[in-house]
Amino acid sequence: MYSDVLFVDKNGKPSRAVASDPNLELSERVRNAFNQHARPFHDGAVILLENDECHSVFCVLEGWLSLSKSLDEGQTQIIDFALPGDIVDPAAADGITSSVSIEALTDGSLAAMPYASWERMTAEWPELHRHEHRLKGADQARRAERMLRLGKGTAEMRVAYALLEFCIRLGTVCDGGTPEFHIPLTQQQLGDFIGLSSVHVCRTMRRMVRNGILEMTDHMNIKVLDGDGLAQLAAVDRRALKGEILPARA
Amino acid sequence: MYSDVLFVDKNGKPSRAVASDPNLELSERVRNAFNQHARPFHDGAVILLENDECHSVFCVLEGWLSLSKSLDEGQTQIIDFALPGDIVDPAAADGITSSVSIEALTDGSLAAMPYASWERMTAEWPELHRHEHRLKGADQARRAERMLRLGKGTAEMRVAYALLEFCIRLGTVCDGGTPEFHIPLTQQQLGDFIGLSSVHVCRTMRRMVRNGILEMTDHMNIKVLDGDGLAQLAAVDRRALKGEILPARA
């Protein structure tokens, strides 16, 4: 087992996201199926390219993946992140072409389940089918929230929302206390996620620090000092958001 | 039968989208099931509100629906449109809360299938299951394309992309000739879709008309004079896009 390596990101910081197995609620046979197809990946690895043919569903076991699209001129938009426990089916309408590129943001591992196996599994195991459905709902809700802010929100709102989303997805207690977490992204990547230049991401986050909303230490180690303030900037109800974007645990 | 009324939108213009039944490829038993749950709606009707509880999957039979989200300050983002043949499952991660509001943009009809029935149907009828899967892929691809442009594209690119998307989804021949179609939207709504003010939508479309890309007659009756030019502005490969966002027909 390489768990010891994979449970820690490359900066040597333990990540809450991988510290506990998010698939723990699934039955052993499902977890076994995942483990049988498990395959490690490394920070920066390209798993799949936009428009490539794809014949599997990807189940993230450890680490972060980004799903992105690019324009010819080299501009990139990150559509979503896939975290441990997430299931990614990148296929477009034709069932084969991938609508996004998938890249690794950290070391980790995933199970690539060929469509045929996946269909058999979901047909046979209702728990997996339900699980997939909940994850799709979470995906949809997250992307819709982000689209709303991408289209109508200010830079401040977009950054605040993104941070809250990370906070919730990472399972850090976000309702009270002063949640603290690390995200394996540069400001450039965060900008690609919320449609801002890295410069403006920087300015916006600095302002939040000055205003006592956040504290930031080396490379995206974030401590939320004023959760209510952050939620207000993001224009979200934290409780409701949590229910909508976090798949219910057993 | 009220077909005669519903096959024509309120401006009296026949709409390509409803002129032919998009579910024709489905077997009769599926179409029957839809028809048994069919229920008409009227232009402007609110089918469901964001955060409401929802217990059904919606299958659009005729007409256009918008899926949207709003900020407290009243700003609205249209996440997607649902056209005849589309299936909408608005549930978020909890399986109950709707992540979007659903409103009617025209008269039409839909089948609201309770989750229990829906699950039974998809489990029993593989063709329906496959159909749903293709539609989800199309949804995902469309939304990703739009997110990319929402985050990184200019106003011109967003408008051009939206028009091409409509063109393709409406089944108008978009590869050659001079496709012509009607979209049941105000410039304000189009702006809410692509993250622009109505004023800027107007300016951008006017410029396209001046440049000989489009022709526009009363209220969003659009004729594409220069399809290649439009595709270039949108930064898309029309053939590829079509395969990705249009569910394959039998």
Added chain:
DNA sequence: CGCTGAGTTGAAGTATTTCAAAAGCTGTGG
């Protein structure tokens, strides 16, 4: 110790919004 990549900050430029006013259409009632 110098290199590299990421973050930070200022200044200038630009795309888009907002505000405001007018014009065009559509339906309604006199």
Added chain:
DNA sequence: CCACAGCTTTTGAAATACTTCAACTCAGCG
């Protein structure tokens, strides 16, 4: 048939949020 109200579109001018460019700092790393 006209007048009027209400809504969408159009256009101009001013305001602004964000980007781009450029220079500098800082930390990690060979």
